[in-house]
Amino acid sequence: MKWYELRTEDVEKQVNTNYEKGxxxxxxxxxxxxxxxxELKEAEKPNMFLLFLAQFKxxxxxxxxxxxxxxxxxxxxxxxxxxxxxxxxxxxxxFFQERKAEKxxxxxxxxxxxxxxxxxxxxxxxxxxxxLVVGDVVKFASGDRISADIRILNSSSLEIEESxxxxxxxxxxxKTNSISxxxxxxxxxxxxxxxxxxxxxxxxxxxxxxxGMNTAMGQIADLLQSAETMITPLQRKLEQLGKILxxxxxxxxxxxxxxxVLQGHDxxxxxxxxxxxxxxxxxxxxxxxxxxxxSLGVQRMIKNNAxxxxxxxxxxxxCASVICSDKTGTMTQNKMTVTHLWSxxxxxxxxxxxxxxxxxxxxxxxxxxxKDVKSLHQLLTFGLLCNNADIRxxxxxxxxxxxxxxxxxxxxxxxxxxTRTLLQEQFVIEKEFPFDSNRKMMSVIVRDPNGKRFVVTxxxxxxxxxxxxxxxxxxxxxxxxxxxxxxxxxxxxELGAQALRTIAVAFKALGPSETVYNEIDAEKNLIFIGLxxxxxxxxxxxxxxxxxxxxxGIRTVMITGDHIITAKAIATQxxxxxxxxxxxxxxELANMSVEELEDxxxxxxxxxxxSPEHKLKIVKALQNNGHIVAMTGDGVNDAPAIxxxxxxxxxxxxGTDVAKEASSLVLLDDNFATIKAAIKEGRNIYENxxxxxxxxxxxxxxxxxVMLFAxxxxxxxxxxxxxxxxxxxxTDGLPAMALGLDQAEGDVMKRAPRNPREGVxxxxxxxxxVSRGFLIGGVTLAAFMIVYxxxxxxxxxxxxxxxxxxxxxxxxxxxxxxxxxxxxxxNPFENMYLVFAVISSIILMLIVIYYPxxxxxxxxxxxxxxxxxxxxxxxxxxxxxxxxxxLFRRRA
Ligand code: ATP
Numbered sequence: 001m002k003w004y005e006l007r008t009e010d011v012e013k014q015v016n017t018n019y020e021k022g023x024x025x026x027x028x029x030x031x032x033x034x035x036x037x038x039e040l041k042e043a044e045k046p047n048m049f050l051l052f053l054a055q056f057k058x059x060x061x062x063x064x065x066x067x068x069x070x071x072x073x074x075x076x077x078x079x080x081x082x083x084x085x086x087x088x089x090x091x092x093x094x095f096f097q098e099r100k101a102e103k104x105x106x107x108x109x110x111x112x113x114x115x116x117x118x119x120x121x122x123x124x125x126x127x128x129x130x131x132l133v134v135g136d137v138v139k140f141a142s143g144d145r146i147s148a149d150i151r152i153l154n155s156s157s158l159e160i161e162e163s164x165x166x167x168x169x170x171x172x173x174x175k176t177n178s179i180s181x182x183x184x185x186x187x188x189x190x191x192x193x194x195x196x197x198x199x200x201x202x203x204x205x206x207x208x209x210x211x212g213m214n215t216a217m218g219q220i221a222d223l224l225q226s227a228e229t230m231i232t233p234l235q236r237k238l239e240q241l242g243k244i245l246x247x248x249x250x251x252x253x254x255x256x257x258x259x260x261v262l263q264g265h266d267x268x269x270x271x272x273x274x275x276x277x278x279x280x281x282x283x284x285x286x287x288x289x290x291x292x293x294x295s296l297g298v299q300r301m302i303k304n305n306a307x308x309x310x311x312x313x314x315x316x317x318x319c320a321s322v323i324c325s326d327k328t329g330t331m332t333q334n335k336m337t338v339t340h341l342w343s344x345x346x347x348x349x350x351x352x353x354x355x356x357x358x359x360x361x362x363x364x365x366x367x368x369x370x371k372d373v374k375s376l377h378q379l380l381t382f383g384l385l386c387n388n389a390d391i392r393x394x395x396x397x398x399x400x401x402x403x404x405x406x407x408x409x410x411x412x413x414x415x416x417x418x419t420r421t422l423l424q425e426q427f428v429i430e431k432e433f434p435f436d437s438n439r440k441m442m443s444v445i446v447r448d449p450n451g452k453r454f455v456v457t458x459x460x461x462x463x464x465x466x467x468x469x470x471x472x473x474x475x476x477x478x479x480x481x482x483x484x485x486x487x488x489x490x491x492x493x494e495l496g497a498q499a500l501r502t503i504a505v506a507f508k509a510l511g512p513s514e515t516v517y518n519e520i521d522a523e524k525n526l527i528f529i530g531l532x533x534x535x536x537x538x539x540x541x542x543x544x545x546x547x548x549x550x551x552x553g554i555r556t557v558m559i560t561g562d563h564i565i566t567a568k569a570i571a572t573q574x575x576x577x578x579x580x581x582x583x584x585x586x587x588e589l590a591n592m593s594v595e596e597l598e599d600x601x602x603x604x605x606x607x608x609x610x611s612p613e614h615k616l617k618i619v620k621a622l623q624n625n626g627h628i629v630a631m632t633g634d635g636v637n638d639a640p641a642i643x644x645x646x647x648x649x650x651x652x653x654x655g656t657d658v659a660k661e662a663s664s665l666v667l668l669d670d671n672f673a674t675i676k677a678a679i680k681e682g683r684n685i686y687e688n689x690x691x692x693x694x695x696x697x698x699x700x701x702x703x704x705x706v707m708l709f710a711x712x713x714x715x716x717x718x719x720x721x722x723x724x725x726x727x728x729x730x731t732d733g734l735p736a737m738a739l740g741l742d743q744a745e746g747d748v749m750k751r752a753p754r755n756p757r758e759g760v761x762x763x764x765x766x767x768x769x770v771s772r773g774f775l776i777g778g779v780t781l782a783a784f785m786i787v788y789x790x791x792x793x794x795x796x797x798x799x800x801x802x803x804x805x806x807x808x809x810x811x812x813x814x815x816x817x818x819x820x821x822x823x824x825x826x827n828p829f830e831n832m833y834l835v836f837a838v839i840s841s842i843i844l845m846l847i848v849i850y851y852p853x854x855x856x857x858x859x860x861x862x863x864x865x866x867x868x869x870x871x872x873x874x875x876x877x878x879x880x881x882x883x884x885x886x887l888f889r890r891r892a
Contacts, residue, residue: 003151003209004179004189011151011207017135019153019207022119031133038132038148038211040218051098055091064275071272079722082857083276086725093733100292114657116140116147124401134208140193141203142436143636143656149215150193150206152176156432157202157519162187164196165216171200186216198658200636202434232294232312234689237760238287245697249281252704259711269717276721277707280728281700289696290689293740297685305668306678307652313664316646317682319628319756320554323675324618324645326632327560327567328501329404329654330672331542331574336408336534340500342491343375343530344473350412355391355398357414370416374475377416379530382505384413385423386444386456388432403435405503408534409458433519435459437561437635438611441467443522445510453510455522460609461492461504461531462563468506468528477527491531496565499573500533543574545673550575553752554679556672557605559615564608571606578605586610589617597621612637619645628756630675632667633659649675684744686754687820692739693760694769695817699810701773702878703727706780706806716795718784718802720859727806730844734837735814741833742818745826763820772813775878780806783874787867800849800860801867807845808875811838816879 003011012019023031056062065087072080116129119137129147132138137153140146146160152174159171166187175190186194193199193206195215212218257274261267298308308314328334335355341348348368352359361370370376389402389410400407410420428447435442441459448454457464465488471480478484495502506526516522546556556576560567564585571577583606589597598621607618612635619641622629631645634655639662642648650663651670660666667674703724710718719727755762761769783805788798814834819825829835849860863871 001209002184003149004184004191005181006151007178008151008153008176008207011209015135015207015209017137017207019137021122022137023133023135024121028120028131028133028136031135032131035133036212037130039130041213048099052091052095055094056087061087061279064279067272067275071268078857082722083725086722086729087279090729093729098291100295114145114147114660116144132208132211134211136208137205138208139203139205140199141656142199142201142434143634143658144199145657145661146193146195146197146199148195148208148212149210149217151209152191152193152204152206154205155202156204157434158199158204159201160193160197161200162194162197164198165194165220174202174204198636201436232290232315233756234315234686234760235287235290238290238693241760242283242286246282249700249704250278252708253278253281256704256707256711259708260717263711263714265717272721273707273717273719273724276724277704280724281704283696283700286693286696289692289736289740292737293689293692294685296740297681297688301678301681304677304681305652305671305674306681307666307668308664308678309660309666310664313647314682314685316628316756317630317665317679318686319754320630320647320679320682321753322555322557322622322627323549323630323672323679324557324559324615324622324632325672325675326634326651327558327562327570328536329634329651329670330632330667331558332536332538332570334404334536334654334670336404336501336536338408338412338532338534340495340498340533341376341379341412341530342495342533343379344471344475345487346375347491348373348376350415352411352415355400355407355411357391357398357411359415361416375472375530378472379505379532380413380416380418381423382456382507382529383409383458383503383532384418384420385427385429385446386442386458386505390420404536405501405534409503409532412532431516433522437637438613439463439519439523440561440609441519441523443519445516445522451512453512453514454507455510455516455526456505456507457523457526458503458505460561460563461488461502462609464504464506464526465489465528467523468526471528472530480528488528488531492563493565495531495533496563497569498533499535499566499569501536501562501566502531502533504531505529538570538574539671539673541671541673545676546575548749549676549679552679552683552749555605557607557618559607559610559618561610562608564606567606567608576605581605583608586614589614592617594620594624598624601625612641615641616644628753630665630679632675633663635659638662680744680749683748683751683754684742687745687748688740688742690760690765691742691817692736694765694772695739695810695814696736697769698772698776698813698817699727701769702776702780702806702809705774705777706784706802709777709781710784713781713785715781715785715788717799718781719799719806722858723799723803723860726848726858727803727810730807730841734841735811735834738831738834738837739814739817742831745819772816772878775881776806776809776813779809779874779877783871786870794861796859796861797863800863801871803858803860804845804849804863804868805871805875807841808871809878811841812876812879814838816883 006014017023068080068083114129115126116132117124117139118127132148138150153176155174155176158174160174161171163169168187172190177191179191195217253274256277257270260270294311294314297314301308325331337353338350349362350359361368370380387406387409389400389406391407391410392399392401426449429444430447431445433443440463441457443455443457445453445455465485468480470477471484473484492502506528508526549556558567558571558576564583568577568583582600582604584604586609589610594617597617601621602625615631615638619629619631628646630647630649631641632649633642634651636656636658639658642650642659642662647665648663649665649667650659652666652668653670665678706718780802784798784802787801791797815828848854848858850862855861
């Protein structure tokens with residue numbers, strides 16, 4: 001179908017819709033059932049059974065399976081079946097861990113799925129773009145990713161970048177007229193917007209003509225690969241490290257086997273013990289558990305309103321040393337209310353709060369009627385004319401539809417009895433030049449009932465004043481002299497110092513047929529009318545968050561498009577700007593090189609009146625000074641800085657698709673405090689990963705050493721293969737997972753950020769692993785030797801005691817792993833998952849030891865009560881001995 005050829009009214013018939021009302025819910029349901037969701041097909045996921053089988057592809061597991069099979073053939077049925085059962089349980093564990101990780105990553109994808117504004121049953125609603133159907137009327141604006149093929153019905157300065165389809169990176173200006181021609185290429189279909197392309201400027205309304213695989217994108221993208229799963233730096237390091245650990249474990253195991261054979265043990269049982277030991281000691285599951293810990297952490301972040309889009313960001317979060325944050329909406333509530341108005345040297349105040357259009361106007365103490373004061377009335381009228389926001393009453397509440405800054409202007413006008421409906425009866429908007437944060441202005445061309453045309457502009461006052469050549473003063477148009485300019489600037493500063501955000505309004509008359517080509521044309525030689533000053537209260541939680549970040553060694557920098565005085569006032573209120581801290585303006589930044597900025601950036605706490613492109617410079621300068629930078633943003637032009645920063649953060653509510661796609665973290669509530677919470681969680685996740693690396697590796701070291709020492713001392717095997725596998729299952733399983741769910745140690749936000757180059761074993765971790773592992777192996781062997789020397793004819797009893805000591809030593813040690821300092825620093829009952837994991841592991845161990853049918857399987861026998869004292873005493877040593885010695889050293 002050549003949609004570009006049709007007139008818009010023909011498209012309406014063709015797709016059977018109604019441009020005014022959109023589709024009805026019933027019709028949408030029908031079309032969804034008939035044509036399916038608006039989705040591109042993804043490559044199929046590997047099937048569950050294959051994923052399960054993949055758990056057994058590990059080389060040592062295969063060797064163990066083969067060895068077990070041989071022992072089965074040799075008649076050792078019970079051993080063979082038990083070993084296979086344990087391998088299968090282990091496989092299931094790995095399988096569930098991987099499934100969980102994958103599922104939560106899928107859930108993440110869903111959460112960050114794009115949304116779209118669509119007209120349904122007569123009103124605009126936001127829906128997931130996958131629910132779009134042919135015939136839906138949609139609107140889109142700068143920063144949106146187009147989510148279906150759309151015939152454009154209405155456009156205002158609309159430009160779309162179509163490189164995803166055409167390879168052409170220059171945006172195309174879009175129009176609405178039909179185009180004739182046989183084979184008009186996609187790049188020339190100027191009245192169409194295609195799925196996957198990006199709105200870089202302006203806004204538009206259109207009707208969906210194709211969805212899913214029927215779109216131009218669907219036709220070229222046969223089967224889209226599902227997004228690649230990204231691997232984090234730590235996972236990469238662990239993978240490399242894993243190879244080293246495997247080699248070390250294999251060498252040590254080989255030594256154990258060799259020594260055993262030399263000491264006279266039979267080759268076959270040494271081989272089986274060796275392979276079991278290798279399977280137990282090789283930390284092959286580590287990367288998978290890391291993924292689980294990461295994804296569990298990511299889920300906790302979602303609860304705190306932060307969505308991680310790129311997994312590596314979780315780690316980088318913990319290294320952040322500077323947060324560059326927007327002000328409006330992130331640090332403030334973005335609930336604006338005009339409180340002051342200024343025109344021609346006079347100031348008025350307005351009462352009322354929020355969006356409720358109920359308030360009075362005052363001149364000093366006296367109530368006035370705005371319609372009696374011409375300049376004030378004009379300021380309010382034009383503020384409403386050059387405006388796209390709406391205030392709707394829902395029962396008793398008044399809700400805003402649109403931009404909060406504009407909403408405040410609507411409310412102030414409504415308080416004076418002006419409404420959009422009223423103005424629409426008199427004025428026709430001929431054209432709009434939408435707001436953008438580079439110009440910091442917006443304009444409309446308006447025609448009044450007498451056919452007179454004029455431009456109305458509103459925007460940042462310091463910009464507007466530069467574009468004005470005269471001013472309304474005492475109800476007369478006067479030349480904007482330096483003296484009057486100074487007066488205006490004085491007024492802007494006075495309002496700014498009260499932390500008010502200021503918007504100026506100006507206008508100019510146009511000839512009856514005067515053409516305005518572009519916004520530059522429209523926004524020059526203006527007549528300045530006045531200012532509206534609005535409060536935007538800080539979010540109450542931000543001050544504390546800024547303070548906590550400071551204690552955590554993270555500096556907060558405010559980057560705002562707002563006026564320098566307003567920015568300064570709010571930064572001071574929030575504790576961001578310290579005494580002597582610098583404030584830099586966008587225009588100074590523009591004249592600075594990155595190197596020059598590097599020299600001063602450490603003292604700058606506020607960047608005001610900046611344009612989005614300045615953000616990139618700020619990121620670069622901070623990074624060159626060695627910082628790990630988190631940068632927030634919402635618009636299209638913020639994307640480069642978001643991408644360049646170490647942690648790109650996009651706003652979930654006000655953010656555009658483009659900003660979100662560039663980001664690694666999305667704030668669902670646009671709140672600065674959420675960034676702090678995410679950083680805390682990021683630090684915690686990293687610490688949790690260190691915790692179970694420490695636990696698992698120390699356990700493995702212990703397991704290997706007990707066997708190695710025994711062989712060196714020419715003792716019998718202290719543990720039989722099935723016991724080794726069991727220990728591995730019980731320790732690798734629940735307790736390690738529960739460590740991944742641990743809470744942050746109280747002071748995690750009182751430390752300096754982690755050095756991103758820090759290795760996995762930094763901060764004494766290697767020493768802790770080796771020393772604890774050594775002691776765990778040592779006490780297990782000691783228990784074995786003590787009991788064995790008492791009853792040399794009862795090897796099985798000594799082995800059972802060794803088994804119990806090893807398990808208990810590990811289960812006590814797991815609590816020590818929760819703190820970087822010592823076990824005494826943390827209340828063990830804070831993490832009830834861990835307590836339950838440990839209790840269930842103990843119960844399982846007791847069953848294996850005491851339940852008669854399992855005794856022959858696990859080569860165990862009842863342990864006497866007296867020996868439990870020995871077991872418990874010895875197994876507590878690795879944890880308490882070192883903790884006690886540390887305590888002693890600290891005191892000494
Ligand atoms: P932040 O970067 O912290 O979010 P901001 O919202 O003030 O700050 P911009 O949205 O770039 O940044 O706005 C810059 C300036 O443009 C504002 O201070 C205001 O004076 C003006 N402005 C904002 N919104 C509009 C609008 N809808 N129409 C006209 N001017 C606007």
